[in-house]
Amino acid sequence: GAVVSQHPSWVICKSGTSVKIECRSLDFQATTMFWYRQFPKQSLMLMATSNEGSKATYEQGVEKDKFLINHASLTLSTLTVTSAHPEDSSFYICSASRTAVETQYFGPGTRLLVL
Amino acid sequence: AQTVTQSQPEMSVQEAETVTLSCTYDTSESDYYLFWYKQPPSRQMILVIRQEAYKQQNATENRFSVNFQKAAKSFSLKISDSQLGDAAMYFCAYRSQGNLIFGKGTKLSVKP
Numbered sequence: 001g002a003v004v005s006q007h008p009s010w011v012i013c014k015s016g017t018s019v020k021i022e023c024r025s026l027d028f029q030a031t032t033m034f035w036y037r038q039f040p041k042q043s044l045m046l047m048a049t050s051n052e053g054s055k056a057t058y059e060q061g062v063e064k065d066k067f068l069i070n071h072a073s074l075t076l077s078t079l080t081v082t083s084a085h086p087e088d089s090s091f092y093i094c095s096a097s098r099t100a101v102e103t104q105y106f107g108p109g110t111r112l113l114v115l
Numbered sequence: 116a117q118t119v120t121q122s123q124p125e126m127s128v129q130e131a132e133t134v135t136l137s138c139t140y141d142t143s144e145s146d147y148y149l150f151w152y153k154q155p156p157s158r159q160m161i162l163v164i165r166q167e168a169y170k171q172q173n174a175t176e177n178r179f180s181v182n183f184q185k186a187a188k189s190f191s192l193k194i195s196d197s198q199l200g201d202a203a204m205y206f207c208a209y210r211s212q213g214n215l216i217f218g219k220g221t222k223l224s225v226k227p
Binding site: 034038042043044046049091093095100101103104105106108109 | 160161210215
């Protein structure tokens with residue numbers, strides 16, 4: 001149990017376009033989902049926390065108008081990178097947990113390359 | 116603010132031997148959770164082991180065990196009978212009511 005999927009696993013896009021990444025909890029209901037960004041050889045940096053049916057909470061320094069997060073159901077959260085630029089190229093990882101205080105289970109990540 | 120420190124950027128172990136990865140944390144809270152996650156080259160984050168702070172007994176999962184010292188705020192991971200597949204980045208993480216706070220990670224190499 002506790003499987004989280006992410007789609008797509010990698011994406012290449014042109015500068016100025018928008019990219020949507022999906023995160024799904026496959027065998028449990030996730031009231032809370034998290035979005036992280038990871039640069040090469042670094043730890044995970046939390047971008048935002050989303051609770052089902054409410055607005056996401058963004059970490060300091062993360063532009064909420066650029067990184068749109070939607071958590072419309074207990075099994076799906078999406079991250080949309082709007083007007084992507086090369087500096088947005090990174091590895092994006094989502095995680096999900098049944099409640100805000102339980103274990104987080106991670107998706108396999110999405111590699112984004114903006115040309 | 117809570118912090119997590121992993122003082123060993125890299126570690127190496129011989130196959131079948133035992134290795135211990137260090138982690139210390141700082142918090143003023145009494146109720147929290149501690150985790151070790153593994154990130155192999157595929158970059159999938161995999162939960163290795165979890166410890167509730169209120170439990171005195173150290174968590175164990177097959178070849179993986181922890182030495183949890185609450186007073187010292189120390190949470191080390193011991194890997195016994197190391198296997199080639201254990202080679203990965205290992206992240207120690209802390210969680211209370213809020214988000215996961217990660218250490219910077221320890222890169223573990225396993226020599227055949």
